[in-house]
Amino acid sequence: MKIYRFPEKETWADLVKRPVFEREEMSGLMKEIFEAVEKDGDQALIQFNEKFDKAITPQIVVSEAEIKKAEDEIPDALKKAIRQAKENILKFHAAQIIEPEKIETAKGVICWRENRAVEKVGIYIPGGTAPLFSTVLMLAVPANLAGCKEIVLCTPPDRNGNINPAILFTAKLCGITKIFKTGGAQAIAAMTLGTASVPRVYKIFGPGNQFVVAAKEYAQRYGVAIDMPAGPSEVLVIADHKAVPEFCAADLLSQAEHGSDSQVVFITTDLTVFTETMDEVEKQVSRLPRNEMARKALDHSLFIVTKNIEDALEFSNLYAPEHLIMAVENFEQSIPLIENAGSVFLGNYSCESAGDYASGTNHTLPTNAYAKNYSGVSLDSFLKKITFQHLSREGLKNIGKTIEIMAEAEGLIAHKNAVSIRLK
Amino acid sequence: MKIYRFPEKETWADLVKRPVFEREEMSGLMKEIFEAVEKDGDQALIQFNEKFDKAITPQIVVSEAEIKKAEDEIPDALKKAIRQAKENILKFHAAQIIEPEKIETAKGVICWRENRAVEKVGIYIPGGTAPLFSTVLMLAVPANLAGCKEIVLCTPPDRNGNINPAILFTAKLCGITKIFKTGGAQAIAAMTLGTASVPRVYKIFGPGNQFVVAAKEYAQRYGVAIDMPAGPSEVLVIADHKAVPEFCAADLLSQAEHGSDSQVVFITTDLTVFTETMDEVEKQVSRLPRNEMARKALDHSLFIVTKNIEDALEFSNLYAPEHLIMAVENFEQSIPLIENAGSVFLGNYSCESAGDYASGTNHTLPTNAYAKNYSGVSLDSFLKKITFQHLSREGLKNIGKTIEIMAEAEGLIAHKNAVSIRLK
Numbered sequence: 001m002k003i004y005r006f007p008e009k010e011t012w013a014d015l016v017k018r019p020v021f022e023r024e025e026m027s028g029l030m031k032e033i034f035e036a037v038e039k040d041g042d043q044a045l046i047q048f049n050e051k052f053d054k055a056i057t058p059q060i061v062v063s064e065a066e067i068k069k070a071e072d073e074i075p076d077a078l079k080k081a082i083r084q085a086k087e088n089i090l091k092f093h094a095a096q097i098i099e100p101e102k103i104e105t106a107k108g109v110i111c112w113r114e115n116r117a118v119e120k121v122g123i124y125i126p127g128g129t130a131p132l133f134s135t136v137l138m139l140a141v142p143a144n145l146a147g148c149k150e151i152v153l154c155t156p157p158d159r160n161g162n163i164n165p166a167i168l169f170t171a172k173l174c175g176i177t178k179i180f181k182t183g184g185a186q187a188i189a190a191m192t193l194g195t196a197s198v199p200r201v202y203k204i205f206g207p208g209n210q211f212v213v214a215a216k217e218y219a220q221r222y223g224v225a226i227d228m229p230a231g232p233s234e235v236l237v238i239a240d241h242k243a244v245p246e247f248c249a250a251d252l253l254s255q256a257e258h259g260s261d262s263q264v265v266f267i268t269t270d271l272t273v274f275t276e277t278m279d280e281v282e283k284q285v286s287r288l289p290r291n292e293m294a295r296k297a298l299d300h301s302l303f304i305v306t307k308n309i310e311d312a313l314e315f316s317n318l319y320a321p322e323h324l325i326m327a328v329e330n331f332e333q334s335i336p337l338i339e340n341a342g343s344v345f346l347g348n349y350s351c352e353s354a355g356d357y358a359s360g361t362n363h364t365l366p367t368n369a370y371a372k373n374y375s376g377v378s379l380d381s382f383l384k385k386i387t388f389q390h391l392s393r394e395g396l397k398n399i400g401k402t403i404e405i406m407a408e409a410e411g412l413i414a415h416k417n418a419v420s421i422r423l424k
Numbered sequence: 425m426k427i428y429r430f431p432e433k434e435t436w437a438d439l440v441k442r443p444v445f446e447r448e449e450m451s452g453l454m455k456e457i458f459e460a461v462e463k464d465g466d467q468a469l470i471q472f473n474e475k476f477d478k479a480i481t482p483q484i485v486v487s488e489a490e491i492k493k494a495e496d497e498i499p500d501a502l503k504k505a506i507r508q509a510k511e512n513i514l515k516f517h518a519a520q521i522i523e524p525e526k527i528e529t530a531k532g533v534i535c536w537r538e539n540r541a542v543e544k545v546g547i548y549i550p551g552g553t554a555p556l557f558s559t560v561l562m563l564a565v566p567a568n569l570a571g572c573k574e575i576v577l578c579t580p581p582d583r584n585g586n587i588n589p590a591i592l593f594t595a596k597l598c599g600i601t602k603i604f605k606t607g608g609a610q611a612i613a614a615m616t617l618g619t620a621s622v623p624r625v626y627k628i629f630g631p632g633n634q635f636v637v638a639a640k641e642y643a644q645r646y647g648v649a650i651d652m653p654a655g656p657s658e659v660l661v662i663a664d665h666k667a668v669p670e671f672c673a674a675d676l677l678s679q680a681e682h683g684s685d686s687q688v689v690f691i692t693t694d695l696t697v698f699t700e701t702m703d704e705v706e707k708q709v710s711r712l713p714r715n716e717m718a719r720k721a722l723d724h725s726l727f728i729v730t731k732n733i734e735d736a737l738e739f740s741n742l743y744a745p746e747h748l749i750m751a752v753e754n755f756e757q758s759i760p761l762i763e764n765a766g767s768v769f770l771g772n773y774s775c776e777s778a779g780d781y782a783s784g785t786n787h788t789l790p791t792n793a794y795a796k797n798y799s800g801v802s803l804d805s806f807l808k809k810i811t812f813q814h815l816s817r818e819g820l821k822n823i824g825k826t827i828e829i830m831a832e833a834e835g836l837i838a839h840k841n842a843v844s845i846r847l848k
Contacts, residue, residue: 077829078829078830078833080826081825081826081829081830081833082830084823084826085826085830088529088530088533088823091527091529092527092529092535095525095527096537098522101519103515103516103519103784105512105515105516105783105784106512106783106784109512109778109783109784111516111783111784111785113520113802114759116762116763116764118796118797119763119764119796130834130835130836131833131834131835132834133830133833133834134830134834166833166834202796202797203797220653223653223792223793223794223797224797225794225797225798229644229647246845247842247845247846250838250841250842250845250846251842253838253841253842254836254838254839254841254842256838257836257837257838257839258836284838284841288837288838288841289835289837290835290836290837290838294838331814335538335812338540338810339540339543340540340543340808341810342810342811343810343811343812343813344810344811344812344813345813346812346813346814347814347815347816348846349815349816349817349819349820349846350813350814350815350820351815351820351842351843351846352839352842353827353831353836353839353840353842353843354533354813354815354820354823354827354843355811355813356827356831356839357826357827357830357831357839358823358826358827358830359529359530359533359535359813359815359823360527360529360530360533360535361535361811361813362811366808368647369647370647370649371808371810372542372543372626372808373542373626373627373647373648373649373808374649374808375807375808375809375810376809376811378537378809380804383799384764384790384795384796384797384798384799385799385800385802386762386765386766386767386768386795386799387766387767387768387779387785387786387800388759388767388768388770389767389768389769389770389774389778389779389783389785390755390770390771390774391771391773391774391775391778391783392771392773393773395773396773396774396775396778399508399512399778399782399783401505402504402505402508402509402781402782403777403778403780403781403782405501405502405505406502406505406506406509406557406558406781406782407777407780407781409502409505409555409557409590410554410555410556410557410558410590411554411555411713411714412554412678412681412682412714412777413681413712413713413714414674414677414678414680414681414708414712414714414718415678415681415776415777415780415781416777417674417677417678417708417712418671418674418675418677418678418775418776418777419775419777419778421670421671421674422671422674422772422773422775
């Protein structure tokens, strides 16, 4: 833990810095992987499964039988939980549907926007230490709501060539039928370029390790869009004297257990809460199965004392955390001061894991200070908004002069002619 | 002109292909320019002005006096036109403001989203053959509406070291006071990295030549966001027997005059309209001051006849044009069939130049088939949407079991603890 009591504001710019991500050295590897997938298609994916995941997968398509088997394997309690989470996520994202409103900007000039789904989207779900079936919900539910016609899911197989049953169950529950056993950069390449089995998509979503992140960045060279740039997961907790150190510690640890590169920041205005939270972290971490990872994350965590909540929020806005927990009494007063954050959790009972799983908000959020310029995933991430306009002859007459004068001043005479010719 | 009568659908994938953009070779040059700006700041910008724009600019900051002088130089008719366009753009974008709605996803679990402006944004306005002051309106109006605190504008000086007065007038009208004489990749580098004069921004908007496009792409390595990837401007006109060849030709030419790389596509179901539109294009092009550029664009333009409007729209969706003009009688019937387009112009009096200047819709739109996965610039482009949630103890109890079961199934025990510890 790195401890700062009342750090001077001049030092903040250094404190909010994230670890630097090596990018240059990846592009050679990406080129290689994308070219292999482009050339050998499914065969390349099968070979990469063997090479990177030590898995023999004669078929990369997940079969109906595998999905059925997964369904049978999942305990009913987990099925029920996934269904409740899905309901809440659906409710929150359905409220984001906006009906087009027609605006008459000038008499006879009617303009509006209509939503159209991104036709083909790809969802990447990591394998590895945690089978993130919750991310399937977070991406497939809004994709379905938006009306995406093709939803493709790629996830790496385990050493036996299988996919985690909870991922398969959740995918099926969300109506995804195109599921492929492929992970890492090669999965992103497959969704970018298409293979005999994997359809090419227009936008790729989902978290992943450094190879997946590099591949999503690389994929954009082929015209594919991505949900957002990525970085390690983060939480910043702001606590006052009414915060519960036990709860704060649990929240900090639920971030720390994600991985050794997780970013954990604790800011309080209360010295007792400060000390007690640190003690609680120490107490709780030893009981965690992933405590080794969590301890590594805690090594570079920040524990800060500030004079008041305003200072804490000023620091937080500079940091722009993915998750911001406001464990303070008068959190309503803080809301207008929050400028940069992915998702905000208010009060002592709004733990981050509520938003990670089941409250209904999306957990795909901007990290690495990207909360300054990006939003988290929402229904909009799966939509394009097309503008429409209809001008009557009268309408064109009303704004025609304006167009002609401006077009001429920009030296674009054909633009002017398009009006003049219609009104002559 | 490339003419295709009833082309087979199997050939369409080739027909919709855009010219390939060379990107690899640029990154060395970008590295050089970004490093120079990082090292020498304003001095580098002054030197680049001399090198690339043949302009001596001892100061890159545009002075109050220069802005005042510009205002005096602009004819009243142009001022009035710019003001009317601004009003309409304001009206259309103001209708995009959405009040946050709180959703109770489960009893005691309240979730909502709030808008926050991207604090610092940069606007790039090209110089060169057309002084695009209309783009200042299209970017500054929504930036102001969103509440961006800092709006920076960069545009290259002419050979006398001056900025086009219409650009200065429009910037001032939109409340932009930080205007800098710098263009090309170096301007993007300045807004990305900051110099003594030019503030660093979080998101960069605006069109430009291949160097600007490459620089915006490169800037993302530094954590800056951009409006969208770019490509040459495009129009696709669909016409039936009720279309007016004279109008269609004028619309095609207003695209062609943008530059020799402009993409122009004409599709009709009517052979008379087909022939007459081609004749009209020939007739009108010779009268254009920019006819040389327009002719080059016409050389690679597509003129297509299809069996019916449905086929034309299917082709258009595959092409995903920046601008789609529906010069057809029953355009209402076509609207639901339009899947991929940046902005759509309906009927015989909705010319593209209306949307380019004054109807109120935004003219910063996805080109190069990006209409498949990107929207045009809107108010949202200048906002982040932050999710908020508040759970009461009761609320956490209602979804707590779900969170615990899911967290455990993902192997994230600290996530589970954050709930258990609060409910014990």
